[in-house]
Amino acid sequence: MSTTSSLGYPRIGKQRELKFALEKYWAGKIPAQELFTIAAKLRRQQWITQSENQIQILPSNDFSLYDQVLDTTWMVGAIPARFQQLKSQISDLDLYFAMARGWQNETEQFAAMEMTKWFDTNYHHIVPEISRNQKFFLNDLKPVNEFIEAKNAGFITRPVLIGPVSYLLLSKTADSAFSPLEALPNLLPVYCELLVRLVEAGAEWVQIDEPCLVLDLDEKTHTKFSKAYDQLHAVPGIHILLATYFDGLGENLSALVKLPVDGLHIDLIRAPKQLEEVLSVIPENMILSLGLVDGRNVWCTDLEQAIQLAKLAANKHGSDKLQIAPSCSLQFCPYDLDLEIEIDPEIYSWLAFARQKLVEVSVINAVINGKEESVTQILAKNKKIITNRAISNKVHDSQIQQRLKEVENSDYQRHGSFEQRKQIQSAVLNLPPLPATTIGSFPQTGEIRKQRALFTQGGLSLEAYEDFLKQEIADTIRVQEELGLDVLVHGESERTDMVEYFAEQLRGFTLIHHGWVQSYGSRAVRPPIIYGDISRPAPMTVKWARYAQSLTAKPVKGMLTGPITILQWSFVRDDQPREITCRQLALALRDEVQDLQTAGIKIIQVDEPALREGLPLHHAEQKAYLNWAVDCFRLVAGTARDETQIHTHMCYAEFEDIIDAIIRMDADVISIEASRSGMELLEIFRHFQYPNDVGPGVYDIHSPRIPSTLEIVDLIRKALQVIPAEQLWVNPDCGLKTRRWEEVLPSLQNLIAAARLYRRMLPA
Numbered sequence: 001m002s003t004t005s006s007l008g009y010p011r012i013g014k015q016r017e018l019k020f021a022l023e024k025y026w027a028g029k030i031p032a033q034e035l036f037t038i039a040a041k042l043r044r045q046q047w048i049t050q051s052e053n054q055i056q057i058l059p060s061n062d063f064s065l066y067d068q069v070l071d072t073t074w075m076v077g078a079i080p081a082r083f084q085q086l087k088s089q090i091s092d093l094d095l096y097f098a099m100a101r102g103w104q105n106e107t108e109q110f111a112a113m114e115m116t117k118w119f120d121t122n123y124h125h126i127v128p129e130i131s132r133n134q135k136f137f138l139n140d141l142k143p144v145n146e147f148i149e150a151k152n153a154g155f156i157t158r159p160v161l162i163g164p165v166s167y168l169l170l171s172k173t174a175d176s177a178f179s180p181l182e183a184l185p186n187l188l189p190v191y192c193e194l195l196v197r198l199v200e201a202g203a204e205w206v207q208i209d210e211p212c213l214v215l216d217l218d219e220k221t222h223t224k225f226s227k228a229y230d231q232l233h234a235v236p237g238i239h240i241l242l243a244t245y246f247d248g249l250g251e252n253l254s255a256l257v258k259l260p261v262d263g264l265h266i267d268l269i270r271a272p273k274q275l276e277e278v279l280s281v282i283p284e285n286m287i288l289s290l291g292l293v294d295g296r297n298v299w300c301t302d303l304e305q306a307i308q309l310a311k312l313a314a315n316k317h318g319s320d321k322l323q324i325a326p327s328c329s330l331q332f333c334p335y336d337l338d339l340e341i342e343i344d345p346e347i348y349s350w351l352a353f354a355r356q357k358l359v360e361v362s363v364i365n366a367v368i369n370g371k372e373e374s375v376t377q378i379l380a381k382n383k384k385i386i387t388n389r390a391i392s393n394k395v396h397d398s399q400i401q402q403r404l405k406e407v408e409n410s411d412y413q414r415h416g417s418f419e420q421r422k423q424i425q426s427a428v429l430n431l432p433p434l435p436a437t438t439i440g441s442f443p444q445t446g447e448i449r450k451q452r453a454l455f456t457q458g459g460l461s462l463e464a465y466e467d468f469l470k471q472e473i474a475d476t477i478r479v480q481e482e483l484g485l486d487v488l489v490h491g492e493s494e495r496t497d498m499v500e501y502f503a504e505q506l507r508g509f510t511l512i513h514h515g516w517v518q519s520y521g522s523r524a525v526r527p528p529i530i531y532g533d534i535s536r537p538a539p540m541t542v543k544w545a546r547y548a549q550s551l552t553a554k555p556v557k558g559m560l561t562g563p564i565t566i567l568q569w570s571f572v573r574d575d576q577p578r579e580i581t582c583r584q585l586a587l588a589l590r591d592e593v594q595d596l597q598t599a600g601i602k603i604i605q606v607d608e609p610a611l612r613e614g615l616p617l618h619h620a621e622q623k624a625y626l627n628w629a630v631d632c633f634r635l636v637a638g639t640a641r642d643e644t645q646i647h648t649h650m651c652y653a654e655f656e657d658i659i660d661a662i663i664r665m666d667a668d669v670i671s672i673e674a675s676r677s678g679m680e681l682l683e684i685f686r687h688f689q690y691p692n693d694v695g696p697g698v699y700d701i702h703s704p705r706i707p708s709t710l711e712i713v714d715l716i717r718k719a720l721q722v723i724p725a726e727q728l729w730v731n732p733d734c735g736l737k738t739r740r741w742e743e744v745l746p747s748l749q750n751l752i753a754a755a756r757l758y759r760r761m762l763p764a
C-alpha cells in the first residue's frame, strides 16, 4: 500500500499569528515565552490539520521563527564572527533575530546577514556565511525538540532538514579563494550527531532536502554528495528520504540513484517527464515519493492525469514503495480556500489551497490503493472542473490574443539611443550630479492601515478616503522636499502591495483575501491569481501621479510594477506558457506608461525586483526566459518618448548571470540592492561596462538600523571606484514601506548629507 505524505506546511498562521507575535516580541510588548507558546500552538495546528486530512507521514522541523536556512546556520553553530561578541550581551533568541535583522544600540551596530530568494520562489532565506576555517558544532536541538513535541502531542513525524550539501552551496564566503563546499568534512559530523539524537528521540525517518540536486552540477559536486550521504547513511537506525523539488534531476539522476539513501522524492509538477527515467534506474528497494500535487500554485490538480502517473509508478516500482505527496513543501501556498468566500464561484471551483491539496493527495492515494469507489464522486467532480476551466469564457478573450499578435518589432524600441535620451532628459530634468531619490514607497503607517480598513469595511466614504490619501501624498512630498531629495515619489500609500494594487484593477485577475504566504521573516503576501487573458479597463496610477506632481516643481516618479514581477508574484495560469501571460501584462502596462506620459509625468519607474527569481534553474532554459522577459520590459518602456526617463528597480545583488539581459532592458536608470552585501555587486560593474545610469542601494532598508553618514559615504566611495560619477545615483536598497518614519527620516538625512559631500568634491 502506498502512503500519503507532506514535505512541509505553511507556518505563518492562518491569521498570520506568527507575524503578529514576532512583531510584538520585537517591539518588546510580549516576553519570549509568549512567542514560544504561540509558535508551539501553530506547530500543533499544522500536525492536526495534516493528519485530519489523511496525511500519514507528517513533517516536523518545517516550522521556523524566521527562516529554515537561518535555523540550520544556528543549529550547526555557523554564527558569523561579527555576532560572536553580541553573544554575551543578548539572549540566544535575540542573537538569532539579530543575525536576520541586524542589531544596534547607542554605541554598536551589527549589520544583518544577507537575504536572498529561495531558488525561483518569492520566499527569502538568510544566506549562510562560511569562512575558510569554519568550525561547526551542534549548537541547538530544534529538530529533536520539535520531534519530541510532536510525539508528545501524539504524532510520529519525519523531521525535515536542509541537506548539508545544499546548505553549503547556498552559502557565501568573504574569501574568494575558498568555496564553502570545502567545509563539508567539518559539517558532516554535526549532521551525524544530530541524526543520532533524532534516533535516540525515536525518529525512524528524516526528510533531507537537497533542492540543489535540480541544478546543473559538476562531477566534483556529485562526489561531495556521495561523500556526504555515505557518512550520513552510516548512522544506525535512521532512514533518509532525500527530497528534491522545483525541477527535474536531469543529469544528476545517475549520480543520485547511487547514493545510499532509503527514499527519493521527485517533483512531477515541474518535471513530469522525469518519472519514466527515474523508474528505470531507481534501486528496487528505494522508497519513491511522487510530488503529484503542485506546492507552488493554487489550481486543482487534474486528478486523472496525476493518477495516471502514480499508476505507472505503482506498476513498475510497486505501490508499497510509493508515497504520494505535494511537489514540495506547501509553505508556498495559501492555507485554506474555505476562507475565500469573496471569489467568483466559477473561479473558486478551479482552486485548491494547502488544505485542499492534502485532500487531493489522499484521493490519489486511495485510487492507487484500490479504493477508487470511495472517491468516485470527487473524481467525477474534478473532471468536470478541469473541463469547465479549459473552455470558460472567463479565461479566454480573443481581442487580447489578437492585439498580442499585432505587436511589431518597433514597439520594443525607444526612439533615440541612451546617449541621445540622456542629453534630452538632462535638459528637461536639470538634476544635480549624484541625484538622490528613493525607490517608491514611504512608511505604511498604522494610520494608513486604519483608514484603509475603515474604507474597505464601509466606515469611510470613497471621497473621505481619497482625501486622506491626498493628505498623505502631500505630506510625503513636503517631507522629501525638506530632506532635499532630487527626484520625488508619491509614496504609494494607496497601495496595499505593489502587485495586488495592479491586480485589483486589471482584468484576468482575482484577489486572494485571506490566504497569506510567507515572504520572509514576519512578512507575508497575498499573491493574486491570474486566471484569464489580461487587459486594463482604465488607467491605474495616473490620478495619484498627477496629483503628486501638481504639488512640487521637482520631478515625481510615476511608479509601476513591471510585467515580470506581476507575473512572478502572482499565482499564474498553468494552461498557457508564462511568456504569453507576461506579454499580455506588458501590453496593459504599456498603455499605463502612455497615459502617465500624457499626464505630464517625466520619470516613470517600472519595478522589476522579480526578474532574477524568474530565471529557470537549468542553464539550458535561461536564455529563452531572459529573452522574453527583456522583451516584455521593452514592450512597456518602448512607448516612452526620449524625454521621458525610464527607471527600473531590482532588489538583489546577484547580477552576474543576468547582467547582459539588464543591459538589454535599456532602462535609463536602474536602482539595485547593494548595501547588505557590502557593495559586492560592484565587482560586476568592474568587469562589465554598464552603459546607463545606476543607483546601487546605500541604505539597507530591510534592517531597522540607521546607517550613519560615514557609512554611506564609504559605500558611495566604493561605488565611485567602478561607476563614473556621471552615471551614479544615490538611493536606498528598496522601498521604505516596511520601515517607520523614525528610522526613515534620519537615514535619508544621512543619505543626502553623504551625497552632498561628494557633490562638493566633484569637479564642476
Ligand code: GLN
Pocket (backbone or CB within 6 Å): 439, 440, 441, 492, 498, 559, 607, 609, 649, 650, 651, 734, 735, 736, 737
Ligand atoms: N516601488 C516599490 C516600493 O518602493 C518597489 C518595491 C520592491 O522592489 N520590492 O515599495
Ligand code: ZN
Pocket (backbone or CB within 6 Å): 439, 609, 649, 650, 651, 733, 734, 735
Ligand atoms: Zn526592491
